[in-house]
Amino acid sequence: MHELGIAEAALRAALREARSANARQVLRVVVRVGALSGVNAEALQFAFAAIRAGTPAAEATLDVDPVAAVGECPACASTFTANDGFFGICPRCGAMGATLQQGRELDLVQIEITAP
Amino acid sequence: MSAIRRDPRPAAPGDVDRIIRIDVRDPAEPRPTPPGDPIPGATRVIRLSERLLDANDRRAARNRAWLQNRGIVAVNLVSAPGSGKTTLLQQTLARLEGRVRCAVLVGDLETDHDARRLHRPGVPVAQITTGSACHLDAEMIARALEALPLDGVRLLFIENVGNLVCPASFDLGENQRVVLFSCPEGEDKPLKYPPLFSSAHAVVLTKIDLAEAAGCDRIAAAANARRAAPQARLFALSARTGDGMGTWIDYLESRLLT
Numbered sequence: 001m002h003e004l005g006i007a008e009a010a011l012r013a014a015l016r017e018a019r020s021a022n023a024r025q026v027l028r029v030v031v032r033v034g035a036l037s038g039v040n041a042e043a044l045q046f047a048f049a050a051i052r053a054g055t056p057a058a059e060a061t062l063d064v065d066p067v068a069a070v071g072e073c074p075a076c077a078s079t080f081t082a083n084d085g086f087f088g089i090c091p092r093c094g095a096m097g098a099t100l101q102q103g104r105e106l107d108l109v110q111i112e113i114t115a116p
Numbered sequence: 117m118s119a120i121r122r123d124p125r126p127a128a129p130g131d132v133d134r135i136i137r138i139d140v141r142d143p144a145e146p147r148p149t150p151p152g153d154p155i156p157g158a159t160r161v162i163r164l165s166e167r168l169l170d171a172n173d174r175r176a177a178r179n180r181a182w183l184q185n186r187g188i189v190a191v192n193l194v195s196a197p198g199s200g201k202t203t204l205l206q207q208t209l210a211r212l213e214g215r216v217r218c219a220v221l222v223g224d225l226e227t228d229h230d231a232r233r234l235h236r237p238g239v240p241v242a243q244i245t246t247g248s249a250c251h252l253d254a255e256m257i258a259r260a261l262e263a264l265p266l267d268g269v270r271l272l273f274i275e276n277v278g279n280l281v282c283p284a285s286f287d288l289g290e291n292q293r294v295v296l297f298s299c300p301e302g303e304d305k306p307l308k309y310p311p312l313f314s315s316a317h318a319v320v321l322t323k324i325d326l327a328e329a330a331g332c333d334r335i336a337a338a339a340n341a342r343r344a345a346p347q348a349r350l351f352a353l354s355a356r357t358g359d360g361m362g363t364w365i366d367y368l369e370s371r372l373l374t
Binding site for chain 1: 249
C-alpha cells in the first residue's frame, strides 16, 4: 500500500494549489499514472478517499489518466506500445535495449476547484 | 476504474478448463471522460505538472551525490520475501572481506534478525525498522547514512523490504538496482512484475542448487528475465553452494569507483 503516501502527496499539492487560488472546494484531482510506475490506480483512489475527509477536498474525486508504456528501439528507431509491460524488445525488428519514452509517470496534472 | 473483462466466447460443451479472465489492470487507452472536461458549474480548472514522488526523487539525488563524494557505490537489493537476499549478502560480505570494505542497510517491518545475521567484524550494519511501510524510501536511507560509520567504505548494500511491487517506485539514490528471484518461486516470476524488473540493472536467479528439486527450468527462468529486463545483467547462482558466486563478485567489483 505505498499508494497511501502518493495519495497524500496528491492531496497536499491539490490543497496547496486550491489555497493559493482562494478556492472554497476541490472537486476533482487528476493524476497521470504510467503503466510502469508501480502504482495501482484503484489503490490510489481508495487511499485518496480515505484521507480527503475534513479537508476542502472532502468531496473531490481522484481521476486517473493512464499512460501506456512506450519504448523506442535503438536499432530501427520505431516506437511501440508495450501493452504487457515489456518494452525492452522491439516487436518490429526484435532488437533489445529499447528505451522507455513514457510509462513511469506519476504526476498531478490538474485540479478542479469551485471558483472564488 | 479498471474494467472487468470476461472472455466473451461462449463455453463449449466439455470445455471445462477454459479460463475466465478478469482483468483489473488499468486500461492503457484514455478513459471516456478525459481529464480536461470540467464538471459543469462555477468551477475552474488548474493545470499542473507536479511529480508526486518529487520529494523522494530529490532526496534520492542528494543521497546519490553524497555517496559519490565519499567514493561509495550503493547497491539496492530487491526481491520477494524469502528469495535469499540475506543469504546472498552474507556470502558476498564473506568473499569481499579484506578486499573491499562494505556496509549494509537492511529494511524490515519488524525485528533486527537480518542485521544480526549480517553482522561481521569490520562491516557496519544498520537495521531500518519500517513498522508497516512496505518499502524503503530515500528519506529513510538519508537518516540511516547519518548513523552509519562509513569511513573507508566503498560498497554499500541496501537490503530492501521483501516486496516486488512497492520498491519499484522509490529511488533510494542507489547506483545499481539488483532484483532477485529464486528457483523455488518459479521461472515466470519476472513476467509477473514488469515495473520492478524493467527498472533493474541486474537480475539474479538465486538458489540454483534447488532448481531440480523445485521443478524450475533454469533456461526458461533466464529467458523470462531477459524478456522482462533486457537492459539488465543476468546472474544465476547459489549462495549456499557457491556456484555462480564468482561472476557476481566480479560484477560488484567492476562497479567500484576507482
